[in-house]
Amino acid sequence: GESVGLHLPTLSVQEGDNSIINCAYSNSASDYFIWYKQESGKGPQFIIDIRSNMDKRQGQRVTVLLNKTVKHLSLQIAATQPGDSAVYFCAETSIIQGAQKLVFGQGTRLTINP
Amino acid sequence: DVKVTQSSRYLVKRTGEKVFLECVQDMDHENMFWYRQDPGLGLRLIYFSYDVKMKEKGDIPEGYSVSREKKERFSLILESASTNQTSMYLCASSLEWLLAASSLDEQFFGPGTRLTVL
Numbered sequence: 631g632e633s634v635g636l637h638l639p640t641l642s643v644q645e646g647d648n649s650i651i652n653c654a655y656s657n658s659a660s661d662y663f664i665w666y667k668q669e670s671g672k673g674p675q676f677i678i679d680i681r682s683n684m685d686k687r688q689g690q691r692v693t694v695l696l697n698k699t700v701k702h703l704s705l706q707i708a709a710t711q712p713g714d715s716a717v718y719f720c721a722e723t724s725i726i727q728g729a730q731k732l733v734f735g736q737g738t739r740l741t742i743n744p
Numbered sequence: 745d746v747k748v749t750q751s752s753r754y755l756v757k758r759t760g761e762k763v764f765l766e767c768v769q770d771m772d773h774e775n776m777f778w779y780r781q782d783p784g785l786g787l788r789l790i791y792f793s794y795d796v797k798m799k800e801k802g803d804i805p806e807g808y809s810v811s812r813e814k815k816e817r818f819s820l821i822l823e824s825a826s827t828n829q830t831s832m833y834l835c836a837s838s839l840e841w842l843l844a845a846s847s848l849d850e851q852f853f854g855p856g857t858r859l860t861v862l
Contacts, residue, residue, distance in 0.1 A: 673834050675853070676851070721787075731789055731802065732851065
């Protein structure tokens with residue numbers, strides 16, 4: 631069946647370093663992907679998205695890379711700050727009962743060390 | 745500011761009780777969703793609604809029902825709560841049903857309700 635998963639459940643980086651969070655997906659028909667950030671005690675917050683007709687998209691300090699050949703998605707955060715500490719989820723679209731819905735990965739906990 | 749609110753942040757109920765979780769959004773969004781979030785399993789879709797009085801099952805609808813009588817409100821109902829329904833419940837809404845434009849598809853999430861069933 632289809633699934634979205636993350637290679638590592640936890641990631642620790644030094645403040646100021648760049649971080650890369652990875653995600654593997656199995657549904658080759660997925661055409662839309664989103665990264666969410668969830669801070670403690672809060673709901674997920676949209677960070678950045680990418681469509682399958684793109685392989686890279688940049689936001690403010692964040693870049694999402696999509697490799698459709700190996701069905702891999704990554705989120706790069708530049709110059710990490712303490713406020714980047716959170717759980718990060720990738721999500722892909724899936725067709726359920728004729729409608730699109732998001733399928734979420736398990737999440738990666740990013741910890742920024744001072 | 746866009747806002748999705750949930751009626752309770754923490755809730756403790758007993759096995760067999762009927763539980764109502766309420767979600768309200770003030771963005772005039774067509775689509776609303778209920779997820780549960782469990783460690784190691786991520787977010788799993790329980791039910792969603794794409795219009796008033798319309799509902800569709802998600803991945804794990806068993807043991808749940810929903811109600812959407814008004815556009816801004818989407819209720820999740822546990823007819824007879826069980827201990828395996830102890831979880832964090834997240835409500836979300838979105839403008840479009842995952843169509844072409846990117847950020848329009850964003851799902852806005854509420855803060856969550858942590859439900860404990862004893």
